[in-house]
Amino acid sequence: MSGGRPAATGGSGLILAVETSCDETAVALVERGRQIRASVVASQVALHAATGGIVPELAAREHLRWIVPAFEQVRADAGDAWARIEAVAVTEGPGLAGSLLVGINFAKALACVRGWPIVPVNHLEGHIYAAWLLDPGEPERPPPPFPLVALVVSGGHTMLVAMRGHLDERLLGQTVDDAAGEAFDKVGRLLGLPYPGGPAVMHAAADARRRDRVFPRAWMGESLDFSFSGLKTAARREIERLAGSDGALPPAEVAELAFAFQASVVDVLAVKTLRAAEETGARAIVLGGGVAANAPLRERMARGAERLGLPLIVPRPGLCTDNAAMIGAAGWYRYAAGARAGLDLDARPSLRLGAPR
Ligand code: KG4
Ligand code: ZN
Numbered sequence: 001m002s003g004g005r006p007a008a009t010g011g012s013g014l015i016l017a018v019e020t021s022c023d024e025t026a027v028a029l030v031e032r033g034r035q036i037r038a039s040v041v042a043s044q045v046a047l048h049a050a051t052g053g054i055v056p057e058l059a060a061r062e063h064l065r066w067i068v069p070a071f072e073q074v075r076a077d078a079g080d081a082w083a084r085i086e087a088v089a090v091t092e093g094p095g096l097a098g099s100l101l102v103g104i105n106f107a108k109a110l111a112c113v114r115g116w117p118i119v120p121v122n123h124l125e126g127h128i129y130a131a132w133l134l135d136p137g138e139p140e141r142p143p144p145p146f147p148l149v150a151l152v153v154s155g156g157h158t159m160l161v162a163m164r165g166h167l168d169e170r171l172l173g174q175t176v177d178d179a180a181g182e183a184f185d186k187v188g189r190l191l192g193l194p195y196p197g198g199p200a201v202m203h204a205a206a207d208a209r210r211r212d213r214v215f216p217r218a219w220m221g222e223s224l225d226f227s228f229s230g231l232k233t234a235a236r237r238e239i240e241r242l243a244g245s246d247g248a249l250p251p252a253e254v255a256e257l258a259f260a261f262q263a264s265v266v267d268v269l270a271v272k273t274l275r276a277a278e279e280t281g282a283r284a285i286v287l288g289g290g291v292a293a294n295a296p297l298r299e300r301m302a303r304g305a306e307r308l309g310l311p312l313i314v315p316r317p318g319l320c321t322d323n324a325a326m327i328g329a330a331g332w333y334r335y336a337a338g339a340r341a342g343l344d345l346d347a348r349p350s351l352r353l354g355a356p357r
Contacts, residue, residue, distance in 0.1 A: 012084035015335060016074070016110070017328030018067075020103030021095025021123045022155065023048055023059050024321070025066035027074045029081060030328030033336075034143070035134050038077035039325045041318070042066040049195045053185070060098030067106050085116060089331025092120040092341070093348030094156065100347035108343050119331045120341040123322075124353040125169065127152045127288035128161065129329035130315040144313050149282040151273045152353075153297075154289035154322075155181035155196070158226050160273060161354050162280045166333045169354035172276050173224025180265055180291045183228040187235045187261050191254050201258045202294055208259035209252065213238075215264040224276050226268060235261050266297045274304045284311045288326075293317035 013032035020026070028039040044062045048054050075082055090107035093100060111118045128150045132143050149172070150161045158175040178186070181198055188197020193204060215234050218227040239257060243249050249257070269291075277285050285305050291297065298314050305312035319325060 011086045012081070013332065014081055014085045015119070015328045015331045016085050016088045016116070017121075017324040017331055018088065018090045018103040018107050019123070019126070019322060019324040019327045020063045020067065020099050020106075021091045021093070022099060022322055023054050023062075024323065025063045025070050026322060026324035026327075027067070027070040028324035028328050029074055029078050029085070030133070030325055030332065031081075033129070033329045033332030034132050036136055036325045036328075037081050038074040039323060040070045040073045040077075041323050042070050045196065052189060052195050054096070056096045056098055059096060060102055063099055063102035067102055071106070085114070087117045087119050087331070087335050088114075089119040089121050089327050089335065090345075091123045091126065091327055092345060093123065093351030095123055095347075095349060097347045097349045100349065104345055104347055108345065111343065117335070118341040118343075118345060119335045119339050120345060121327045121331045121334060122351055122353055123327070124152055124157060124159070125167070126326040126330045127154065127320075128163070128169075128286055129333070130288050130319045130323070130326035131286040131313040132329045133315060133319055133325050135316070144286055144311075145283040147280060147282050148284040148286055149273065149277040149280055150286040150288060151269060151292070152289045153180045153269060153287070153291035155179060155185065157289065158228075158269075158291075159353070160224050160276045162276070162282070167337060171352075171354035172280070173226065173272065175226040175228060176220075177227050177229040178232060180226070180228060180269060181289070183232050183265065184262075184291065186232055187258075190236055190239050191258060192249065193254070193258075196290075198291060198294065201262055202296070204255050204258040205262045205296075206255075207251075208255040210256050211259055211263075213256055213260040215260045217264050217268050219268070224272055226272065228265065231261065231264050262294070262296060265291075266294070266300050269297060270300045270304055273301065274308060277305075277308060277310060282310065284313060287312070287314040288320060290321040292320040
């Protein structure tokens with residue numbers, strides 16, 4: 001389906017959603033792609049903090065451990081709505097194969113027992129559709145208007161996408177090396193900050209006194225592509241230069257370096273997203289993915305969008321990072337467009353979004 005409204009299903013519009021692509025075990029119940037009826041996210045952050053990053057096999061085993069409790073909690077929170085669920089939406093990719101398979105097999109089991117159709121969902125499309133979600137009790141607001149430009153910035157992806165209508169994504173640009181979140185995580189580790197680096201760098205940067213250090217920005221000419229590996233290398237060199245013989249940095253230096261690094265990432269993300277919105281005649285800008293939880297990025301984008309006279313739609317931080325409600329939102333539009341998977345559904349670790357320009 002491209003553009004326009006999704007076909008009405010005539011049913012309750014209740015979609016149960018399952019997300020296990022990376023390190024959050026998440027289950028949610030979402031009505032008509034917008035209203036969150038229940039949402040549970042079991043985070044593995046504490047486990048992966050111990051190893052300084054995600055160990056895929058451990059992540060898959062943790063999903064196995066948490067998927068049933070998360071599901072039971074959503075069932076308890078759902079109340080009467082439980083009996084009216086129409087379909088189960090599940091992330092098919094991209095992500096870690098072993099992690100994806102836990103969610104996929106769980107969705108298959110539900111499909112067998114309850115007879116629900118399975119709706120396969122692209123995790124990246126889910127990050128965009130988080131902008132449609134309404135929390136319980138949140139006042140109704142209009143859905144994002146088309147055409148729009150979406151910046152998806154997560155641990156694995158950094159991409160600019162144009163949407164002319166529902167499920168109609170066109171890739172405008174993407175990272176040629178590291179994802180923005182990956183760069184945050186790596187620089188956070190070099191600075192001796194805890195995992196995940198994104199929030200840790202953001203909090204450290206807030207304490208920076210000197211704010212005049214400038215790290216490079218990769219503008220990549222006229223292109224809407226991104227590159228963060230040069231910035232990462234520049235940050236590493238500076239960290240090594242300033243570190244004492246024991247490799248440790250004084251806290252003031254950590255804050256200043258975190259600030260300079262974050263400023264460079266935010267600058268490039270904001271300038272390119274605003275340019276993409278202008279070039280494509282967008283009527284709104286959407287941010288999604290874990291890095292969209294970054295406060296300076298949100299503030300900078302809000303100012304830029306206001307200058308262009310465009311609404312900026314950024315989900316609250318808990319809906320920017322991985323969750324199942326966003327899969328329930330995208331899943332509803334996919335479901336209404338007729339997307340169905342059989343019991344042979346397999347994980348698609350390298351699934352992409354939108355055809356390249
Ligand atoms: O979307 P997400 O939860 O998982 C993936 O699909 O990758 O994104 C996780 C990424 C991590 O790299 C994390 O460090 C980053 O999002 N992140 C942030 C912030 N919160 C999470 N980066 C910068 N500032 C934040 N506040
Ligand atoms: Zn994600």
